Amino acid sequence: MTDSEFRCGFIAVVGRPNVGKSTLINTILGSKISIVTPKPQTTRHRILAVDSHERYQAVYVDTPGLHRKAGKAMNRLMNRAAVNALADADLVLFLTEATRWTEEDQDVLERLKEVRAPVIAVLNKIDKVHPREALLEALAVMAGRREFAEVVPICARRRTEIERLCELVPNYLPESEPLFPEDMITDRGENFRIAETIREKLTLALRQEVPYGLTVQVEKMERDEQVIIIHAVVWVERDSQKGIVVGKGGRTLKHVGRAARLELKALYDQPVHLELWVKVKDNWADSEKDLVRLGYDMP
Numbered sequence: 001m002t003d004s005e006f007r008c009g010f011i012a013v014v015g016r017p018n019v020g021k022s023t024l025i026n027t028i029l030g031s032k033i034s035i036v037t038p039k040p041q042t043t044r045h046r047i048l049a050v051d052s053h054e055r056y057q058a059v060y061v062d063t064p065g066l067h068r069k070a071g072k073a074m075n076r077l078m079n080r081a082a083v084n085a086l087a088d089a090d091l092v093l094f095l096t097e098a099t100r101w102t103e104e105d106q107d108v109l110e111r112l113k114e115v116r117a118p119v120i121a122v123l124n125k126i127d128k129v130h131p132r133e134a135l136l137e138a139l140a141v142m143a144g145r146r147e148f149a150e151v152v153p154i155c156a157r158r159r160t161e162i163e164r165l166c167e168l169v170p171n172y173l174p175e176s177e178p179l180f181p182e183d184m185i186t187d188r189g190e191n192f193r194i195a196e197t198i199r200e201k202l203t204l205a206l207r208q209e210v211p212y213g214l215t216v217q218v219e220k221m222e223r224d225e226q227v228i229i230i231h232a233v234v235w236v237e238r239d240s241q242k243g244i245v246v247g248k249g250g251r252t253l254k255h256v257g258r259a260a261r262l263e264l265k266a267l268y269d270q271p272v273h274l275e276l277w278v279k280v281k282d283n284w285a286d287s288e289k290d291l292v293r294l295g296y297d298m299p
Contacts, residue, residue: 008057009090009173012117014082016104017041017065019095020124024156025049025062028166033186034062035200041065041212042203044074045297046081048187050180056170057178061085066108074285077296089117091149091172093165098123098138098153109145118149118172122165127155191218192295194264198232198276201259202245205252210244213237213285215294227271228264234278235294237285245278253278 013021022034022043033049035042047062063085064078086092092115096105112119121142129135135153143151150168154161180187195216203211213236220231234253236242246253257276264272284290292298 005175006055006057006177007170007173008059008176008178010059010061010085010088011091011093011169011173012061012063012082012085012089013093013095014063014086014108014112015065015095016102016108019065019097019105020156021065021095022062024093024095024122024124024154024162025060027156027159027162028060029185031185033188035196035203037200037203037211039203039208039211041078042200044078044215045188045192046085050184050186051166052178052180052182052184053170056173057180058166058169058173059179061089066104066111072286073288073291074296077288077291077298081297083111086111086115086117089115090174091169092117092119093122094119094148095122095124096142098126098129098135101141112146119146120150120152120165120168120172121145121148123151123153124156126153126160127158191221193267194218194221194230195232195295197263197267198234198256198260198274201256201263202234205256205259206244210236210241213241214245215284217294223270227273228268229273229275230264231275232277234276235281235284236278237281237283239280242278242280 013025015021017040022036025034026032029049029051034047043062043064049060049062051058063082066079066082123138123142126135139151139153152165154165195218199216202214215235216232218232222229234245236245253276257274261272261274281290
């Protein structure tokens, strides 16, 4: 990259579910753009994260993890969002774990055969690799899987080698004027970020199967100089899920509301009053019409 040219482009961050894509983007931006939990399918939407610099603007596209089985409409939507991000990308970051390779990783690799953009292989979670020789072996194995533009080891959670990765990115972006204002860090608005914060706390609080059957919709937000008042609905697919989300004596929902309120208070630097309701919408995750009504983009 010469001194005179400005570069800008889209970087699709892809990989199997729960490999650390959202953590990587949050680390690069130094801000919480996407919610993060230890459970798969946490990211359901295509989210843009804009990293602006003096000589380049990198627009990272956080994608849902690519699923082998896409039975419900929501899973098919998530797969389409990831595939479309690949088609539009100027650069692809293919994220895997340094310590293991799965059939799902292989599925993503197969999809990359159709991608024209350069692909950087990013081996995440290198803090779990011991001894050092094992990491060198993992890098060599990855380099042999296909022709990558680069193979970069990182630990997104600890920021290990993140600067090196970020220094490589603009080399593969096209010459272009910036696509977004310098002070913009994401394309998602307030209601989306609030709903996702609440869903993150629900996902962390609930049993394994329940988070996949719920979504959150902000119905109303009012603010003045003293307080922000938010009314939100937690939609579930079955009556049995409603009882689990509310919890005995309302304890689970109160716990979730408290955790979400504290994070939102820190985000807005202002007191937040959060009202949560739990409602049932049968099989909403397998209805494209319901998905659109609940704020999901249909690629």
